[in-house]
Amino acid sequence: MSLVNTQIVAILVLVIVFVAVVGVPRLRGGNKRPLRRIRAYDMLPAMVGSSIEADRPIHLSLGSAGVGSETTLLAIASAELVYYVVQRATIGDTPPIVSVSNPLTLPLAQDTLRRAYQSRGLSNRFSGLSARWYPSGSRSLAFAAGVTAMMGVERPSGHVLVGSYGAELALILMGTSRRRVPTIAASDQLDGQAIAYVMSDAPLIGEEVFVSNAYLGESARTETTALDLLRWLVILTMLGGAVVSIINRGV
């Protein structure tokens, strides 16, 4: 019985999100709503600019976010952010580097790079080797070691680490901090998120990774409007639940 209830709730949530994504933003003029400032998104254009000026690559990483696992949608959202950064960095001579630790994400990273170059009419400059796989090993420490070694060799001018990271993020961020390189970081794991908050120059927190389209893209603020609506729905449901619980106890 509880299983059926879970299924009904899941279907209900999907229907609400579908309506929120497709319908509500259009009805309420969602695309014109102002966005609150997020330091990481403010920093990105300057990071890309300094990468082009210094003729050094900008490093973007999706961590262990992987297609085919529970982090599939995080990988897709992070790839969207990578797309916008790479699109801006294509005018530079040194191509950006995209690192992943899940092999299934490698084709996604390569396709994102290809699309970004293609969107600027520079398909001939795209190289699949700009997307790199570093094996994760146990606890992703091998990935952290690989990325840290890459930092020493390629000397990236900035790092955008958005994806799934655990405590190994501390090793990477210690490396970027020692080299005094600006870093943006975010993780869907709580320990990784805490480390990103403490050690990066501009952390992205929680759902902020998922709204790069609204901040860096030319249009489409539908996600932010839909997210706001859903957030209010969750708040109201929680408050309603609390009120009902209090009333029931009183009775």
Place this chain on the structure above:
Amino acid sequence: MRIRLGAALASALTFAIGLVVILGLLLPDETLLPQTWVNLIRSVTSVLLQLTTITAALAILVGIFNLLLVHLSRLFKRERGFLYSLVLIISFFVVIITYFFAREVNTLLLENIQRTVESALAGLLFFALVYGAYRMMHQRVTWASVVFILVVLFVLVAALPFDIPALQEIRAWLMSIPVNAGARGLLLGIALATVVTGVRVLIGVDRSYRD
């Protein structure tokens, strides 16, 4: 408005497959649909999920191929750090060869080098975190960072084996109420954004289908 055939096909395919998989996973045992339809949807879902598993298993080969190409390219072009690439390539082939012809040596390499190095890195994590806290206070002293450091210090001190019940009660309260609430807030935000992204992908408004 110009609609590209490839983009439309990709969107249609994603939508159809996504819908079938969602139905297959969410359909309860007793529905208004005929049982043969339910069975068909479930078997198609099962095949699609198996395909994903097989693709995931094969993807490791794509990763290895990419790793080798990156390092071979650096080696042949004599780029900065090519010696590291040489070490990586030699290690790669040594591990492959020993796996087939000297399995004990392979196990020895894995146990004595790979695991030891990873353990050493794990040990370094503590220093990295302390360094992070120092850096945070050094760079930007805000109310949030001060509260963060104070809470971390308090939780660490309260975890020490001193028999001070008040300290441990406050620690337990901190962990179960504010920390738990913050963590749930973060996870809820990520979950909501994940569902929104999922629906965007499912209905084909994601950029990857348009380019």
